[in-house]
Amino acid sequence: xxxxxxxxxxxxxxxxxxxxxxxxxxxxxxxxxxxxxxxxxxxxxxxxxxxxxxxxxxxxxxxxxxxxxxxxxxxxxxxxxxxxxxxxxxxxxxxxxxxxxxxxxxxxxxxxxxxxxxxxxxxxxxxxxxxxxxxxxxx
Amino acid sequence: xxxxxxxxxxxxxxxxxxxxxxxxxxxxxxxxxxxxxxxxxxxxxxxxxxxxxxxxxxxxxxxxxxxxxxxxxxxxxxxxxxxxxxxxxxxxxxxxxxxxxxxxxxxxxxxxxxxxxxxxxxxxxxxxxxxxxxxxxxxxxxxxxxxxxxxxxxxxxxxxxxxxxxxxxxxxxxxxxxxxxxxxxxxxxxxxxxxxxxxxxxxxxxxxxxxxxxxxxxxxxxxxxxxxxxxxxxxxxxxxxxxxxxxxxxxxxxxxxxxxxxxxxxxxxxxxxxxxxxxxxxxxxxxxxxxxxxxxxxxxxxxxxxxxxxxxxxxxxxxxxxxxxxxxxxxxxxxxxxxxxxxxxxxxxxxxxxxxxxxxxxxxxxxxxxxxxxxxxxxxxxxxxxxxxxxxxxxxxxxxxxxxxxxxxxxxxxxxxxxxxxxxxxxxxxxxxxxxxxxxxxxxxxxxxxxxxxxxxxxxxxxxxxxxxxxxxxxxxxxxxxxxxxxxxxxxxxxxxxxxxxxxxxxxxxxxxxxxxxxxxxxxxxxxxxxxxxxxxxxxxxxxxxxxxxxxxxxxxxxxxxxxxxxxxxxxxxxxxxxxxxxxxxxxxxxxxxxxxxxxxxxxxxxxxxxxxxx
Numbered sequence: 001x002x003x004x005x006x007x008x009x010x011x012x013x014x015x016x017x018x019x020x021x022x023x024x025x026x027x028x029x030x031x032x033x034x035x036x037x038x039x040x041x042x043x044x045x046x047x048x049x050x051x052x053x054x055x056x057x058x059x060x061x062x063x064x065x066x067x068x069x070x071x072x073x074x075x076x077x078x079x080x081x082x083x084x085x086x087x088x089x090x091x092x093x094x095x096x097x098x099x100x101x102x103x104x105x106x107x108x109x110x111x112x113x114x115x116x117x118x119x120x121x122x123x124x125x126x127x128x129x130x131x132x133x134x135x136x137x138x139x
Numbered sequence: 140x141x142x143x144x145x146x147x148x149x150x151x152x153x154x155x156x157x158x159x160x161x162x163x164x165x166x167x168x169x170x171x172x173x174x175x176x177x178x179x180x181x182x183x184x185x186x187x188x189x190x191x192x193x194x195x196x197x198x199x200x201x202x203x204x205x206x207x208x209x210x211x212x213x214x215x216x217x218x219x220x221x222x223x224x225x226x227x228x229x230x231x232x233x234x235x236x237x238x239x240x241x242x243x244x245x246x247x248x249x250x251x252x253x254x255x256x257x258x259x260x261x262x263x264x265x266x267x268x269x270x271x272x273x274x275x276x277x278x279x280x281x282x283x284x285x286x287x288x289x290x291x292x293x294x295x296x297x298x299x300x301x302x303x304x305x306x307x308x309x310x311x312x313x314x315x316x317x318x319x320x321x322x323x324x325x326x327x328x329x330x331x332x333x334x335x336x337x338x339x340x341x342x343x344x345x346x347x348x349x350x351x352x353x354x355x356x357x358x359x360x361x362x363x364x365x366x367x368x369x370x371x372x373x374x375x376x377x378x379x380x381x382x383x384x385x386x387x388x389x390x391x392x393x394x395x396x397x398x399x400x401x402x403x404x405x406x407x408x409x410x411x412x413x414x415x416x417x418x419x420x421x422x423x424x425x426x427x428x429x430x431x432x433x434x435x436x437x438x439x440x441x442x443x444x445x446x447x448x449x450x451x452x453x454x455x456x457x458x459x460x461x462x463x464x465x466x467x468x469x470x471x472x473x474x475x476x477x478x479x480x481x482x483x484x485x486x487x488x489x490x491x492x493x494x495x496x497x498x499x500x501x502x503x504x505x506x507x508x509x510x511x512x513x514x515x516x517x518x519x520x521x522x523x524x525x526x527x528x529x530x531x532x533x534x535x536x537x538x539x540x541x542x543x544x545x546x547x548x549x550x551x552x553x554x555x556x557x558x559x560x561x562x563x564x565x566x567x568x569x570x571x572x573x574x575x576x577x578x579x580x581x582x583x584x585x586x587x588x589x590x591x592x593x594x595x596x597x598x599x600x601x602x603x604x605x606x607x608x609x610x611x612x613x614x615x616x617x618x619x620x621x622x623x624x625x626x627x628x629x630x631x632x633x634x635x636x637x638x639x640x641x642x643x644x645x646x647x648x649x650x651x652x653x654x655x656x657x658x659x660x661x662x663x664x665x666x667x668x669x670x671x672x673x674x675x676x677x678x679x680x681x682x683x684x685x686x687x688x689x690x691x692x693x694x695x696x697x698x699x700x701x702x703x704x705x706x707x708x709x710x711x712x713x714x715x716x717x718x719x720x721x722x723x724x725x726x727x728x729x730x731x732x733x734x735x736x737x738x739x740x741x742x743x744x745x746x747x748x749x750x751x752x753x754x
Contacts, residue, residue: 013378013440015433016235020208023346028353030207031242031346033295043318046429046444046463125208127364127438 002077004136005113005120007050011130014039014048021125025116034104036113037122037131050131052122053100053113055079061112064095070112077136078115086110141203141350141667142166143246147267149260151334152193152252156260156267161246166203167670168753173229174644174684176200176218176247180227181687183249186694190222190326191308191333193253199240199299199339200248202646203668206241206347206435209360210367211648213238213435220695221325222333223310223503223557224576224600227691230313230327231604231643232299233434233442234320236341239297243343254335259287259300262341272337279303279545280315280498287340300338301328302497304545308332309555311503312545319465319495320434325577325599328498356666363651363659364438370654372614377441377650378431382469383413385581386477392613392622393716394586395473396579398480398531399509400572400705403583403713407482411472415484422448427484429463439650443468445488453489453538460492467491470603473581474505479512479537486534490541497545503557506578508540510558510570519565525550569706575600575697584708584725586718587612589620589628592728593636595702598688604649606636616653623717625724629732637681644684657681683752686736686744690754699742702729 019035027034037052059079062070069085070092072078081101088108093101101112113120115133123133148157162179169175176198188194198218205212215237221228240248243264250260257272275283284298298316305312305328312328313321322328350356367373376384389395390408397405409415416428425446433440445466447454454460467475467488475487494501508529514520515529522528526549529536543551553561558571558578572579577600584591589608597605608631612622620631638657642649645660657677664672708723733740737748744754 013431013433013437013442015437015440016435017208017438020436024208024353024357027346029346029348030350031344031348033242033344034346044462044464046432046446048432127210127368128440 002136003118003133004055004077005052005115005123006132006134008130009047009049011128012039012048012050013128014041015127017125017127018050018122018131021121025121026111036111050122051100053079054098055113055115060095060097061092061101064091066091073114073117076115076118078113080114081110081112083109141207141347142171143241143244143349145245146247146249147245147262149248149250149267149269150252151250151254151258151269151336154254154269156269158265168680169684170641170644170680171202171246172200172205172214172216172644172646173218173231174640174680176216177227177229177684177688177691179247179249180218180220181691184220186220186691187696188220190220190225190330193334195220195330197250197327197330197334198247199250201237201241201246202644204663205646206238207350207360207667208357208436209647209663209667210364210438211434211436211651212646213437214643214646214648215240216643217314217322217327219327219330221327221599222308222329223326225695226575226600226697227598227688228325228327229599229688230322230324232314232316232320232322233437233648234317235435236297236299236316236320237646238435239341239343241343242346243341244345248339250334250336253333257335257337259338259340260336261291262339262343264343264345275337276306277303279496281318281496283338284318287338291340293342296340296342298338298340300498301331302499302545303547304497304499304555305329305332307545307547307555309499309545309547310557310560311500313498313500315495315498321495321498323500324502324602350667351669352666356663359662359666363655363663366659367438367651367654372616372653373439373650377439377653380413381431381441381443383416383443383467383472385469386412386472387414388613389582392586393713393718394583394622395477396572396581396583397477399478399513399570400579400583400707401513402715403586403718404715405477405480408477410482411476411484411487416443416445416466420448422450427488428466434648437648439648441468441650447488448485451485451489452535453486460489464492465495470581471501471505474502475537478505478509480531481534481537482532483534486538490537493541493545499545502580503578504541504544504554506572507554507558507561508537509572510562511540511554512536513570514562514565514567519567572705572707573601574704575701577601582609583713583718584704584723585713585721586716587622588625588724588728589622589631591704591708591723591725592628592732593632595704595725595729596632596732597636598685598692604639606632606639607649607652608632608635610635610653614653617656623721625727629728629735632732633735636685637678640681640684641677644680679752683754686748686752686754689744693743702742
């Protein structure tokens with residue numbers, strides 16, 4: 001069974017526990033600015049919307065990479081950046097229609113959601129069930 | 140460790156921003172935020188200083204848990220000498236600003252002196268500079284935050300600012316962050332205004348890296364979050380209804396101060412309650428409440444986001460107030476509503492939005508309007524003086540006064556003094572419902588006896604979040620005590636006051652204490668911070684903070700005479716409800732409280748007490 005992140009903005013309170021968990025999982029520090037999931041705040045509507053990579057089946061970021069630094073994790077379906085291979089050319093950030101591949105100036109490479117190898121830290125951290133990890137055919 | 144070990148000293152007179160090592164000995168003794176910030180203030184200013192002079196300082200401080208995944212770890216505290224009271228002023232705020240300060244690599248900002256012209260402080264990680272704020276001066280907090288984000292082309296910058304209220308030295312001005320979160324009480328915004336400092340804008344991308352034992356910290360925070368989730372108040376009551384869940388409860392208890400504390404029950408409490416906020420309006424078919432919202436890291440999410448009825452008289456033709464915005468919590472619904480006898484929910488929210496927009500404390504504002512209404516009904520103040528007819532129950536008068544107060548227009552200047560100065564000016568000082576000049580929050584001292592003792596002895600004046608005995612006396616947390624009894628209350632008040640000091644100093648929200656005790660915080664601090672953070676030490680730190688604040692106030696000129704309540708609460712019995720016939724039993728409780736604290740009968744900490752606390 002393929003699983004995917006399922007996001008229900010109606011349940012999001014904007015607490016940013018997901019951003020903290022994501023940054024800690026990948027960098028060992030609590031640092032929302034390094035998070036691969038972002039909560040957007042539509043202030044005047046009172047809506048908070050967590051947003052991250054959809055792991056497109058036909059992933060343009062992966063196709064566009066000139067050095068094949070983005071690869072499919074067959075176990076999870078995640079498109080994963082191989083940091084050792086990435087040269088920081090940013091073509092993938094342009095190719096992505098959703099803006100969820102981001103260039104990190106301090107390390108000169110891109111980063112994106114990798115589903116934490118099948119146990120996404122954001123979903124575990126979410127206190128309200130706004131972010132869940134479940135059967136991709138959920139409907 | 141969880142501190143960044145670094146503070147920023149901003150000298151506005153000289154225009155300098157200088158990094159400085161955090162005094163780690165003091166951090167070990169006072170933990171952080173309220174505790175550590177107050178220690179710095181006590182060491183650096185003369186307690187007798189004029190609060191609005193350049194010699195006063197203003198400190199913004201985070202705690203060791205601020206900016207971490209500890210639930211509610213987003214708090215910061217503003218510490219200064221307060222202009223409303225002349226006592227230690229210490230106001231705590233949530234939102235996202237505190238965590239951002241931590242992420243930028245700082246624990247604390249100390250602001251001193253006075254800028255020759257309006258400026259704002261911009262911090263981007265290690266870089267800190269003062270920028271011209273001429274284009275922001277004379278504008279609201281909302282306009283300031285929006286403009287700074289646009290100027291910096293960075294929507295993720297976090298801003299704390301003052302509105303026109305702080306600029307005009309309204310003595311109960313707030314410092315507002317993230318549009319509708321505020322360091323709300325005791326006039327800290329007026330101090331910021333007196334220094335010509337319009338705002339602090341921060342962008343921090345360094346994060347928190349120094350947690351002592353990350354795996355243990357994650358386990359401790361996870362376990363503590365589960366406690367919040369499983370608790371009826373923090374898991375269900377607060378997210379669903381917000382603090383407004385209390386409106387009907389406290390009314391039934393007979394402790395909802397109404398019409399300037401003339402009454403203890405409000406006939407229209409239901410109309411301004413949490414339940415009413417959920418109901419669909421007949422006018423437009425929409426509920427007042429849009430959703431709940433969280434501050435940084437908070438897994439409770441008590442915040443209210445509300446939307447006004449566009450056709451309501453307060454906002455007709457004012458589309459700027461039609462969007463979703465920070466909504467009423469219990470204190471503001473009470474102070475603007477029951478305290479004035481106003482049962483119009485939309486009018487209360489309009490006034491509340493103006494408080495957020497221009498940065499003034501809805502509790503003191505509402506309570507001052509209550510005094511104005513009583514003086515009006517007595518014939519002491521007239522329609523000509525006030526600018527409108529202002530009997531109890533008038534939503535129009537409430538809205539009118541909210542509009543003119545921050546701007547300092549007309550009678551708004553008088554309201555901006557707070558109730559103590561206003562009532563004294565018009566010859567009725569007894570009608571100010573305040574302690575040490577700070578107005579009461581939403582619990583009557585006759586119907587809930589312990590909270591009255593807490594008000595009388597609270598270091599920043601009448602304040603519920605210094606020792607929230609209502610938790611025990613009404614909600615039964617952690618154990619139920621009789622709200623009408625005075626027996627046992629001195630010890631209860633002391634225990635709540637000392638524990639609260641630790642919650643505040645840690646950098647987390649007091650509302651966790653509906654579910655957590657210090658025993659739930661201890662493992663989180665122990666895993667986050669270097670050194671020993673045993674229960675014994677935390678208890679000592681809490682008591683030390685309380686006594687340090689007390690020492691500041693005594694040095695500022697306060698005496699045991701100021702540990703008092705207005706005559707109305709001591710002499711005029713509650714007219715209805717369970718407390719009918721009762722007055723506050725403060726006189727009985729106070730000597731016992733002093734004794735429990737290890738203070739002399741004059742309310743001064745004994746040498747032995749000071750020595751035990753290392754003061």
